[in-house]
Amino acid sequence: MSRIETLLSKMSLAEKLGQLTMTAASYAVTGPVIAGDSTQSIRDGTIGNLLNMVGADHVREMQRLALEESRLGIPLLIGFDVIHGHRTLFPIPLAEACSFDPRLWALTARESAKEAAADGLAMTFAPMLDVSRDPRWGRSAEGPGEDPWLGARIAEAKVHGFQGHDLAAPQALAAVAKHFCAYGPVTAGREYASVDISERTLREVHLPPFAAALAAGAAAVMPAFTDLAGVPMTANVALLRGWLREQHGFEGVIVSDYNAIAELMHHGIAADLAQAATLALKAGVDIDMMSDAYRRGLPVALTRGWVSVAEIDGAVRRVLALKERLGLFADPFARGASAEAPEAITARRELARTVAARAIVLLKNDKSVLPLTSVGLRLAVVGPLADASADMRGPWWGAAGPKGHVTVLEGLRGMLGESGVSHARGVDIDGEDTSGMAAALDLCGLADAIVLCVGEAATMSGEAASRAHLGLPGAQREFAEAVFERCKALHKPVIVVLFSGRPLVVPWLVEKADAVLAAWFLGSEAGNAIGDVLLGHVSPSGRTAVTWARAEGQIPIFFGQRPTGRPADPKDHYTSKYLDVPNEPLFPFGFGLTYGKFTHSNLRVPQGGVARTDTLAIRVDVTNAGARAAEDTVFLFTHDKLASVARPVLELKAFGKIGLKPGETGTVTLLLPAAELRFLGLDLSPTFEAGEVEILVGPCADRRQLLVASIQLSSG
Numbered sequence: 001m002s003r004i005e006t007l008l009s010k011m012s013l014a015e016k017l018g019q020l021t022m023t024a025a026s027y028a029v030t031g032p033v034i035a036g037d038s039t040q041s042i043r044d045g046t047i048g049n050l051l052n053m054v055g056a057d058h059v060r061e062m063q064r065l066a067l068e069e070s071r072l073g074i075p076l077l078i079g080f081d082v083i084h085g086h087r088t089l090f091p092i093p094l095a096e097a098c099s100f101d102p103r104l105w106a107l108t109a110r111e112s113a114k115e116a117a118a119d120g121l122a123m124t125f126a127p128m129l130d131v132s133r134d135p136r137w138g139r140s141a142e143g144p145g146e147d148p149w150l151g152a153r154i155a156e157a158k159v160h161g162f163q164g165h166d167l168a169a170p171q172a173l174a175a176v177a178k179h180f181c182a183y184g185p186v187t188a189g190r191e192y193a194s195v196d197i198s199e200r201t202l203r204e205v206h207l208p209p210f211a212a213a214l215a216a217g218a219a220a221v222m223p224a225f226t227d228l229a230g231v232p233m234t235a236n237v238a239l240l241r242g243w244l245r246e247q248h249g250f251e252g253v254i255v256s257d258y259n260a261i262a263e264l265m266h267h268g269i270a271a272d273l274a275q276a277a278t279l280a281l282k283a284g285v286d287i288d289m290m291s292d293a294y295r296r297g298l299p300v301a302l303t304r305g306w307v308s309v310a311e312i313d314g315a316v317r318r319v320l321a322l323k324e325r326l327g328l329f330a331d332p333f334a335r336g337a338s339a340e341a342p343e344a345i346t347a348r349r350e351l352a353r354t355v356a357a358r359a360i361v362l363l364k365n366d367k368s369v370l371p372l373t374s375v376g377l378r379l380a381v382v383g384p385l386a387d388a389s390a391d392m393r394g395p396w397w398g399a400a401g402p403k404g405h406v407t408v409l410e411g412l413r414g415m416l417g418e419s420g421v422s423h424a425r426g427v428d429i430d431g432e433d434t435s436g437m438a439a440a441l442d443l444c445g446l447a448d449a450i451v452l453c454v455g456e457a458a459t460m461s462g463e464a465a466s467r468a469h470l471g472l473p474g475a476q477r478e479f480a481e482a483v484f485e486r487c488k489a490l491h492k493p494v495i496v497v498l499f500s501g502r503p504l505v506v507p508w509l510v511e512k513a514d515a516v517l518a519a520w521f522l523g524s525e526a527g528n529a530i531g532d533v534l535l536g537h538v539s540p541s542g543r544t545a546v547t548w549a550r551a552e553g554q555i556p557i558f559f560g561q562r563p564t565g566r567p568a569d570p571k572d573h574y575t576s577k578y579l580d581v582p583n584e585p586l587f588p589f590g591f592g593l594t595y596g597k598f599t600h601s602n603l604r605v606p607q608g609g610v611a612r613t614d615t616l617a618i619r620v621d622v623t624n625a626g627a628r629a630a631e632d633t634v635f636l637f638t639h640d641k642l643a644s645v646a647r648p649v650l651e652l653k654a655f656g657k658i659g660l661k662p663g664e665t666g667t668v669t670l671l672l673p674a675a676e677l678r679f680l681g682l683d684l685s686p687t688f689e690a691g692e693v694e695i696l697v698g699p700c701a702d703r704r705q706l707l708v709a710s711i712q713l714s715s716g
């Protein structure tokens, strides 16, 4: 008999339910703690999994209890939210998406896994794959942005990065693809609110990143807190048992979200814990995180005849199989056995700096005010985010404490010296106190340029951080306006470094600033990376992975919309537009300036009929007509102009990068498998329709800036 079957044959019901239970170890708790004294429960074999415990020593002690003091000696599975780093923080996922660099996406996951595994962890509740088209939703910060194809590419890179080639390796973490699925379109952008979207949008937009995570071998999946048209994901038989397990053959573990099984009662589909537990188990949820619904509810459900021991055994088997795959039976102490070498930690910080610089999106650079290269440069670095170490972390800071994350002030002082950089906070991130403004304004006169650091606090995005007003919080606008006014009079340029977990709605700020950097939250090396870009050590290359609205009323806003029967026409009243704002966003998806000046030409697409098995090589020439070396990102979109179902006006299918010196021209080749041109037909099954498809290539999702060519799909 296999180890798993042998164990199962010996397990009591309480021990089985223990394997299906995950309890917080009183660290970074994100919801109510229910399960009582976990130490004794581990000895009793009635808790088999922990979350929110870090530190190799703690882990070793807990594993020792499980192995030596519990009857069956089954190792614990210990998970944590390693979202964008563990102790060393990389940019938040939304920022990292903007690097459009699959190699780095995987590398930061790999490094996070190593660091977390050295702390004894075996599972991360990541990657977060919820496509978000509504920046009011704070969790936009944690995810891949607005596009499903991009989300899929990030999903596979992250799963490979976290898990490596061998899940049993002591540096590998089990990835948890979350939150399955369609958590992003919560009603009105309000956290945890109900979701009601079409079956088509579910399949075209929200499922593809999960399909990619599964194809990459994700070990586990976490259902979303939300309901989908009345069926909470935690109890969603059609999607968990149907799509995930049956259609995609997923044999890994499904771990509930925090207290989500008990919350089935609040959703109004379970009368008590026994019914909630029954619904979740029947849908396929194996591990109950923090509800204690399986331990308390399933024994009752068994006596009521609602569930069978065989169903419980099925879940236990999957949990034990994951522990086996992770090598936990072979050596439960392998993770966290030895501390990492200092060089590894130093190299990780360097990687964090590289990625952070590549995640920055330069939104504006009037008269090439950046980079700041003059000799003897004096800067005034002002604003509440200029020297805010804790906020540089962004939401989900893993096990990283508040200190030691390089601030803009520290970064610039490190590069320019103490005397070259003056600083005043001006105002707080939030609140109405303006008493510090005068001191900050006084610094403007003495500087060559002003670096104005404004935006959100780290806690204003992430979970439970929806916002209805997406401007600058508190008195920051008043402060920024005063800085602009003073600097206008002084003829001093103002460079805005904007921190946020979402695209803020700040057209006035962009208009008045000379330059704007979207710095999102860049992690432990934020200030150095920002300094690198401001001073021209690095030419910015990030492109926004989300559309920036010019007014909250444009939300949800995204490039992949379908056409309207009445395209906007300023001369025709009865066309699709607003009376008070343009339809166009402030910045389209893919937008981002560099220190070069790129032009695209000579788009080449294959001639003749394209069969569904072909892979097309599409080429475009890129010239750097600017004065500095820089890296360009080229996007390939398609538009199926005539199909049985209206197709989005642009669909992202590929991107490529090229670094060019001034005056240099190069060619970018973008590969497009024709199979990607399939879409869901009228009956929602994949179809490949013959006819013309537009190929649009260029700098961003603004049709006017794209080169266009056509290909012909042949039937069959």
Ligand code: BGC
Residues within 6 Å of the ligand: 030, 031, 051, 081, 125, 178, 257, 258, 463
């Ligand atoms: C979040 C999950 C997270 C879990 C454990 C929940 O509140 O929704 O994303 O993995 O807590 O910390």
